[in-house]
Amino acid sequence: MLLLSPILAGGGPLALAESLTMVSWGGSYARACEKAFYEPFTEETGIEVREEDYNGGLAQIRAQVETGNVHWDVVDMNMADAVRGCDEGLLEPIVPGDLAPGADGTPAGEDFFPGSLTECGVGTLFYSTIYAYNLEKFAEVKPSTIGDFFDLEKFPGRRGMRRTPQVNLEFALMADGVPLDQVYAILDTQEGLDRAFRKLDSIKDRIVWWEAGAQPPQMLADGEVAMTTAYNGRIFNAQVLENQPFAIVWDGQLLDMGQLVIVAGSPNLQAARQFLSFASTVRSMVAVGRYISYSPARQSGTALISTHLETGVDMKPHMPTAPENVAGGLQYDWEWWSDHIDEMNLRFIAWLLR
Amino acid sequence: MRPALLVLPLAAFILVTFVAPLAVMLGRSLYDPLVADALPETLRLLRQWDGERTPSEPVFETMAGELLKARRERTLGRIATRVNRVQAGLRSALLKSVRKLRSAPRPDSWREAMIAVDPKWAEARTWHAIRRAGERFTLRHYLHALDLDQAPGGGIVRQPPDLRIYLPLLQRTLAVSLGITLLCLLLGYPIAYLIANAPPRRANLLLLLVLVPFWTSLLVRTTSWIVLLQTQGVINDLLAAVGLIAEDQRISMIYNMTGTVVAMTHVLLPFMVLPLYSVMRTIPPLYMSAAASLGASFLQAFRRVYWPQTLPGVAAGSLLVFILAIGYFITPALVGGQSGQLISNMVAYHMQQSLNWGLAAALGGVLLGGVFLLYLVFNRLVGVDRMRLG
Numbered sequence: 001m002l003l004l005s006p007i008l009a010g011g012g013p014l015a016l017a018e019s020l021t022m023v024s025w026g027g028s029y030a031r032a033c034e035k036a037f038y039e040p041f042t043e044e045t046g047i048e049v050r051e052e053d054y055n056g057g058l059a060q061i062r063a064q065v066e067t068g069n070v071h072w073d074v075v076d077m078n079m080a081d082a083v084r085g086c087d088e089g090l091l092e093p094i095v096p097g098d099l100a101p102g103a104d105g106t107p108a109g110e111d112f113f114p115g116s117l118t119e120c121g122v123g124t125l126f127y128s129t130i131y132a133y134n135l136e137k138f139a140e141v142k143p144s145t146i147g148d149f150f151d152l153e154k155f156p157g158r159r160g161m162r163r164t165p166q167v168n169l170e171f172a173l174m175a176d177g178v179p180l181d182q183v184y185a186i187l188d189t190q191e192g193l194d195r196a197f198r199k200l201d202s203i204k205d206r207i208v209w210w211e212a213g214a215q216p217p218q219m220l221a222d223g224e225v226a227m228t229t230a231y232n233g234r235i236f237n238a239q240v241l242e243n244q245p246f247a248i249v250w251d252g253q254l255l256d257m258g259q260l261v262i263v264a265g266s267p268n269l270q271a272a273r274q275f276l277s278f279a280s281t282v283r284s285m286v287a288v289g290r291y292i293s294y295s296p297a298r299q300s301g302t303a304l305i306s307t308h309l310e311t312g313v314d315m316k317p318h319m320p321t322a323p324e325n326v327a328g329g330l331q332y333d334w335e336w337w338s339d340h341i342d343e344m345n346l347r348f349i350a351w352l353l354r
Numbered sequence: 355m356r357p358a359l360l361v362l363p364l365a366a367f368i369l370v371t372f373v374a375p376l377a378v379m380l381g382r383s384l385y386d387p388l389v390a391d392a393l394p395e396t397l398r399l400l401r402q403w404d405g406e407r408t409p410s411e412p413v414f415e416t417m418a419g420e421l422l423k424a425r426r427e428r429t430l431g432r433i434a435t436r437v438n439r440v441q442a443g444l445r446s447a448l449l450k451s452v453r454k455l456r457s458a459p460r461p462d463s464w465r466e467a468m469i470a471v472d473p474k475w476a477e478a479r480t481w482h483a484i485r486r487a488g489e490r491f492t493l494r495h496y497l498h499a500l501d502l503d504q505a506p507g508g509g510i511v512r513q514p515p516d517l518r519i520y521l522p523l524l525q526r527t528l529a530v531s532l533g534i535t536l537l538c539l540l541l542g543y544p545i546a547y548l549i550a551n552a553p554p555r556r557a558n559l560l561l562l563l564v565l566v567p568f569w570t571s572l573l574v575r576t577t578s579w580i581v582l583l584q585t586q587g588v589i590n591d592l593l594a595a596v597g598l599i600a601e602d603q604r605i606s607m608i609y610n611m612t613g614t615v616v617a618m619t620h621v622l623l624p625f626m627v628l629p630l631y632s633v634m635r636t637i638p639p640l641y642m643s644a645a646a647s648l649g650a651s652f653l654q655a656f657r658r659v660y661w662p663q664t665l666p667g668v669a670a671g672s673l674l675v676f677i678l679a680i681g682y683f684i685t686p687a688l689v690g691g692q693s694g695q696l697i698s699n700m701v702a703y704h705m706q707q708s709l710n711w712g713l714a715a716a717l718g719g720v721l722l723g724g725v726f727l728l729y730l731v732f733n734r735l736v737g738v739d740r741m742r743l744g
Contacts, residue, residue, distance in 0.1 A: 059707045066432070066709070087449040088431020197516075208609075209692065222586055264428065339446030342438055345708070350519045352692045 019048035020073040020268040020275055026053035027214030028237040032291030033076075037284035044278070047271045055211050056164075058085050061263055065090050070265040073272040074279075079334035080166070080341065082121035082259040087338070091120035092262040098273055102300035103282040111282075116297045121259035122280045123297035125288060128253045128320035128329065129167045132235040133227035134220050135245040146252025146328075149227060150175040150203055157226025160219045163209040165348035166337055167229065167254050170330060172199035174252045184333045197351055220246055233292040236318050240311050253329035255320055257297060293318040383495045383715035389436050389487045392429055393420045397488040400481060405507070408476045414464040417484075418455060425452050439710060440494065441483035447472040482506040495716035520700065520717065524724070527697040530615065531679035537619045538626040538675045539668065546630035546667075551639060561631070568624035576688050579617045583608040583689075609691030617685050622678055626671035633667030669736045677725060697721060 022038065024030045030051060038049040052072070054060060058081050064070045077085070085091045099122065102111030109117070116123025131149050133142075143155050149171065161168055173183050173192065176199045186192035200207075208225050210216050216230035217238040232253070238244040260279055262272045278284060282304065285296035290309040296302060305315050316322055320329075337344075390397060396417040403409050424430040430452060438445035451471045461467035468475045486494070486504065497503055497510065501518040505511045512518070549560045567575060582588045590604040599605065607613060637660065645655035683698040690699070697717065704714035 057707070059709060062431075062709055063706075084449075087453060088434070089425070089428025090431065224585060339450060340443075342435075342445055342708075343442040346442070346519075347516060349703070350517055353519060353523060353695065 018046070018268065018271050019050055020266075020271040021050045021052055021071060022074045022076075022275070023052045023054050023072050024076040025056070025213050025231075027212070028234055028241075029213060029231070029292055029294075032233075032288050032294075035291055036287035037279050040284075040287075041275055041278045045271075045274060047274065049275070053212075055213075056081065058088070058090060061085060061090050062088070065264055068265070070263055070267060072263045073266040073268050074275055075261050075263060076124075076258055077121070077261060079118070079121070079123075079257050079259060079332070080337035082261050083118055083334055084338040084341070085261065086118065086120035090264055092264050092266065092269070092272075093120050094118075094122055094262075094276070095273065098277040100277060100281045102298055103304060104300045106300055108280075111298045111300050113297055113299060116257055116259075118259065121261045122276060123257045123259050124280060124285055125258045125294040125297055126255060126319070126321050127258055127294045128232050128255045128325075129162075129229055130232045130235070130248050130250060130253045130320075131171075131227055131229045132216070132220065132246050132248045134223070135247050137223075137226045142247070143227065143249055144251060145175075146171060146249070147175045147177075148249070149229075149252075150199060152203060152206060155226065158206050158208050158224065159203055160208050160210050160216050160225040160228025160230070162229060163211055163352075165344040166341070167332075168200060169193070169196040169344070170254055170332075171229070171252060172196040174330065175199060180328075180330050183330060184336050188336070193347070197347075200351070217244065217246070220244070232318075232320050233294050236293040240308060240313055250320075250325040251328040253320060253325065254332050255326065255329055256332040256334070258294070289315055289319070293320070295319040295321045379711075379715045380719055381715075382711050383713075383719050384493070385491055386436065386712055387490045388429075389433055389484075390490050392424050392433050393417065393484070393488060396420055397485065400485050400488075403481065403485075405482070406478055408465070408469075408478070409481055411463060411465045413481075414468055414475075418451075418464045418468065421448065421452050422456065425456065435709075437484060437487045439498075439713075440487045441479065444474065444480060444483055447474045447480070451475070479506040495712040496719065498713055499716040499720045520697070520720075523695070523697050523700060524720070527680060528724075530611070530618075530696065531676050534615060534619050534622060534679045535626075535672050535676045537615070538623050539672060541619070542623055542626035542630055542671065543664075543668075546627050546634055549627075549631050550634035550637075564624055564627050567620070568628075572621060572684060573688075575621055576617050576685050579613065579620070579689060580608055583613060583616065608689050609694070611690070611694045613689035613691065614686045614694035614696070617689050618679060618682060621685060622675045625674045625678060629670040629674065630664065630667040633664055633670075637663050665736070669732075673729075673732060676728075680725060681721060 024033060030053065034049075034051070038051070041047065042049055054075075056078060061072065061075065064072060082091070086093070094117070096109065099108035099112075099117075101107050112123060131143075131146070133155075135142075137157060138155060141154065143149065143151075148155055149159065169187055170183055173186060173196050174180065176195060178186050187196060208219060208228075210219065210228070213231050213234055216225075216228040217234050219225045219228055220230075221238070221242075221244055232248060235246050235248050239246050260276055262269065262276065266272050282296065282298050282301045285298060285301050286304045286306075289295055289305050290307070293315055295305060302321075305319060307314055317324070319325070396413065399413045399416055400409065403413065421430060421433075424433055430449070434445040434448040437448060451468050454471045455461075455467065458467070465475075474480045483506070486492070494504065498513075499520050501513045501521045502510050503513055545560070545564070549557050549564070552560060580587070584590070585604045585606060587608075589607065590599070593599045594601055594604065607616070641659050641663075642655050645659045646652070650658070681698050682696065683702060686694050686696045687699055687702065690696070698721075701714050701717045701721075704710045704717070
């Protein structure tokens with residue numbers, strides 16, 4: 001020990017290779033990111049990227065920051081969590097100078113879609129929560145609207161839903177006939193909230209809850225559910241890579257954006273910042289879109305969307321931002337959710353236990 | 355002196371690893387200085403507030419200053435979380451206000467600026483909530499654990515029906531634990547009888563069959579039940595194959611209350627069988643023969659001769675199973691789905707997800723108190739000194 005200590009303390013040539021911990025959503029999405037920018041980043045900088053999975057939310061980060069035992073560096077999270085985490089002081093502010101200009105030379109500040117740069121987060125990809133069904137289960141009459149998801153008579157069978165109030169409350173109101181532009185205004189009232197939960201009540205005993213993004217395609221394939229909400233890219237990958245007979249219903253899709261953030265007190269802050277600049281280049285964003293159907297958060301990336309690397313499928317019609325897919329969809333209101341998530345969680349748990 | 359020294363290592367161990375953490379945790383359910391430390395001046399000014407009208411400009415100005423300071427020191431999130439637990443909705447009011455005030459130039463009136471961001475700042479109940487969140491010592495967590503809340507003007511009210519979680523869950527936990535105890539008794543009693551009265555070699559074999567699962571990892575046993583009971587699992591496959599159920603009408607036996615009860619009964623069964631067996635082994639079989647020779651039927655002999663002698667074992671086994679069941683966490687978490695959750699899962703939720711450790715501690719305190727109360731009743735009815743654990 002005595003002999004080793006000067007070496008360990010001094011670092012120098014004997015120090016271990018630099019590394020950072022990247023926390024993401026697992027499954028086919030994490031594999032896509034790994035190929036698209038984790039591995040190229042390691043090749044270019046020699047910094048090793050260690051991967052961990054989580055299922056969203058701020059609880060783990062809050063526990064790490066509050067106990068002063070931070071071991072995550074970069075986290076992939078949704079807009080609502082990124083804004084809230086920033087307000088709570090759990091995340092490092094972004095240094096604007098770290099962000100590279102767009103593919104056509106546009107400065108980063110103008111290249112990103114409006115709203116996708118927040119104080120502590122850099123937008124990377126648009127993804128959406130849709131619902132998908134098994135074609136073998138509904139061969140003749142096919143579900144086509146968000147209302148069909150809640151119609152147990154016309155389309156019998158169990159439903160998969162993520163075990164959070166987010167997205168489900170919006171789906172319930174849309175299915176109940178609320179026009180898209182009024183969903184959040186109505187959700188903001190006590191009657192609107194009751195209405196959403198009543199709609200969920202109508203299918204409650206047929207719901208199978210999922211937590212990790214990799215579960216819904218599995219549940220569909222196993223016949224555990226007849227239809228399920230899911231992230232669009234996971235269903236796409238099951239379709240093209242495993243030839244699963246799944247179909248996506250874009251009506252009522254909830255479009256959101258993935259953000260990369262750095263945890264406050266990250267033990268590898270320099271490496272994390274370097275990683276964030278690398279991951280937020282147009283090149284990295286477009287590269288992800290060659291493995292999974294999520295589209296770039298930068299305007300100069302839209303024109304560069306190409307084909308699926310492994311199968312040659314044209315990715316454009318599969319992107320959540322494709323004009324025909326956006327038509328019946330809703331933009332996820334991260335500000336509403338970052339303000340209401342605590343009350344909604346409590347009410348949701350109380351509802352689940354009833 | 356000597357006996358004291360002999361128990362000293364164990365006593366020290368228990369003090370450090372059991373009593374101290376328990377005391378610290380229970381302390382958390384009563385003591386929370388975070389808001390009081392962060393907003394000292396605001397709380398001092400609020401002490402002179404009349405409690406009815408919107409507070410005056412100095413209160414707003416002081417609070418805005420202290421909130422902006424908290425934002426810089428990165429404690430704002432925790433303050434907002436604490437205040438939000440007293441009154442839902444205030445987190446957003448706090449965070450939104452600070453977000454807007456930070457980016458705007460210094461306003462002429464903080465009062466008007468904050469009310470413009472969120473009209474909640476004009477309501478008296480908001481300020482009552484901040485005052486209550488600023489109490490260092492509080493019974494709030496215990497009230498919440500019992501689905502009660504403090505009304506803004508004082509006095510205690512029940513939570514609105516759509517937020518009542520813990521009392522129904524506590525009732526469910528009690529009912530399920532009682533049910534599991536009864537099931538274990540029904541299943542365990544005949545087995546214990548069989549082992550106690552079998553020839554030694556067969557008794558050893560049977561005892562081994564009870565002990566092997568007892569020694570097997572809890573996780574292995576619980577996940578085995580998942581393999582057996584799931585919709586595409588062994589039992590459903592079998593029933594579908596022989597045509598007892600249609601392929602699309604497979605039974606949901608797991609991720610619900612059925613799963614919890616089945617798996618927990620299996621896991622806890624040895625805790626019933628072993629005390630029963632140890633008591634039954636000491637009852638000479640001759641007693642039953644004697645009763646029969648005096649003309650008693652089997653049922654009569656059992657009821658009046660055998661059963662009373664096994665009571666210490668029944669009591670010990672039941673108490674053991676019941677107390678273990680009431681705080682059981684891992685099995686319901688894995689196989690309970692939504693309807694099979696127990697109070698311990700809410701304690702885990704507040705420890706790991708919402709990070710409301712005060713409430714988690716209070717729920718633990720309520721559970722501890724409940725078990726203690728039941729123990730007293732049990733002692734009164736059966737008598738703990740009559741119990742035999744083995």
